[in-house]
Amino acid sequence: MNFPLTQLQPELVVRDAVMEDIDSIYSMMKSYSDRGILLPRSKSDICDNLLKFTVIDYNSETIACGALEIFTSELCEVRSLVVASHMKHTGLGRILVESLMEKARSLGLKRIMALTYVPEFFHKLGFKTVQKELFPEKVWSVCVKCCKFNDCDEVAVVADL
Ligand SMILES: CC(C)(COP(=O)(O)OP(=O)(O)OC[C@H]1O[C@@H](n2cnc3c(N)ncnc32)[C@H](O)[C@@H]1OP(=O)(O)O)[C@@H](O)C(=O)NCCC(=O)NCCS
Numbered sequence: 266m267n268f269p270l271t272q273l274q275p276e277l278v279v280r281d282a283v284m285e286d287i288d289s290i291y292s293m294m295k296s297y298s299d300r301g302i303l304l305p306r307s308k309s310d311i312c313d314n315l316l317k318f319t320v321i322d323y324n325s326e327t328i329a330c331g332a333l334e335i336f337t338s339e340l341c342e343v344r345s346l347v348v349a350s351h352m353k354h355t356g357l358g359r360i361l362v363e364s365l366m367e368k369a370r371s372l373g374l375k376r377i378m379a380l381t382y383v384p385e386f387f388h389k390l391g392f393k394t395v396q397k398e399l400f401p402e403k404v405w406s407v408c409v410k411c412c413k414f415n416d417c418d419e420v421a422v423v424a425d426l
Contacts, residue, residue, distance in 0.1 A: 277357075279364050282318035282330065287311050289327040290318060293347045302382060304411060306345060318345070319364055321357055328352045331361045333368055336402035339375040346379070362390050370426045377426055378403065380419040392422035399423070 282290065291308050298305035311318070314332060321329040331346040343365055348357045369377050379387055380403070384394050397403075400421060408414055 276324050277360070278322040279360060280320060280322070282315050282320045284312070284315065286318070286320055286327055286330070287315065290320070290330045290345075293327075293330060293349055294345060296350060297347060303345070303347065304413075319361065319368070321361060323352065329357045329361050331365055333365050334407070335372075335374065336400075336406065338373070340400070340402060341369050341372075341374045341377050342403060342407075343377060343379040358386060359390060362387075366390075366424070366426060375426055376423055378421060378423040380408075380417075380421055382419060384420040384422050387422040387424075390424070392424040395421050395423050397421040 287308055290311050291306070294303055294306055294311075297303040306314075317332040317334060318330055319333070320327050329348040329352065332344045334342040334344045336342065343362060346358065346361065348355075348361070366377055377392075378395075378400055379392065380397070381387060384392075388394070397417070397419075400423075408417065411417070413419075
């Protein structure tokens with residue numbers, strides 16, 4: 266069931282993730298990674314990278330998450346972006362990405378990218394589709410560990426901060 270954002274907003278909390286969020290981040294991501302929509306992450310990987318995660322709560326339930334991965338002093342990535350199925354298309358994805366962009370800006374980063382199956386969503390937020398080869402930092406640090414390394418069908422998008 267989808268709700269209008271104006272109805273949700275008073276109850277929304279956007280915050281940094283804490284240890285208690287690991288299970289809900291894992292479950293939200295797994296519901297999509299099981300269907301091949303998102304790359305899977307283990308609980309220990311989420312734990313190791315917890316400081317990078319922002320989450321959204323609605324009525325004390327964690328319903329969305331996303332992580333900011335820094336590659337260089339200029340370039341970062343939106344990773345592990347998920348809105349719980351029953352809350353999609355209510356504006357939460359936009360709130361989360363804009364919050365991660367604000368965090369990146371405040372850190373002094375200059376560009377933010379993503380590898381995605383939903384480039385149209387990112388285009389709505391000002392990202393442009395580009396060639397993946399523009400991001401060797403991503404390819405060599407994260408993509409080499411991915412099972413789809415030789416057969417990547419995701420689209421690269423980037424925005425200036
Ligand atoms: C992609 C995802 C994060 C978007 O979150 P969301 O809360 O549903 O999106 P929003 O409601 O904030 O949408 C913002 C805008 O993008 C558009 N949009 C959202 N999903 C879209 C899609 N799949 N295709 C095209 N446009 C889309 C919306 O229509 C809206 O446009 P508007 O501002 O003109 O009304 C969410 O659908 C999701 O979790 N998907 C599964 C996991 C995934 O693919 N994550 C991305 C990994 S990079």
